[in-house]
Amino acid sequence: MCQHKPPCPSAESPDREAALLLASHPEQxxxxxxxxxxxxxxxxxLLPNGEIIAPHRPVSAAVVAA
Incomplete structure (x- = not known):
């Protein structure tokens, strides 16, 4: 469990990406x-329960305008 105050959002939460970083491996x-x-x-x-969330990069304004 998260020991941060306030606690990090859970893995099931829509804002789960706002949780604090524990380890970073940009080379991987x-x-x-x-x-x-x-x-x-x-x-x-990849969520702890094994669920996969597909990539969801924001769509650029140039693409939306076209």
Missing amino acids: GWSLLCNHVLLFEDTGE
Whole structure:
């Protein structure tokens, strides 16, 4: 469990990416958050329960305008 005050969002929370960083391995393309979410450089995620969240990069304004 998170010991931070205020506590980090849970892995099930929509704002789970706001959890504090525990380990960063940019050379391998991933980071581990306090809520045990693996966050990948392509913005994909692996949740502690094994659920996969597909990459979700924001769409650029140039693409939206076209």
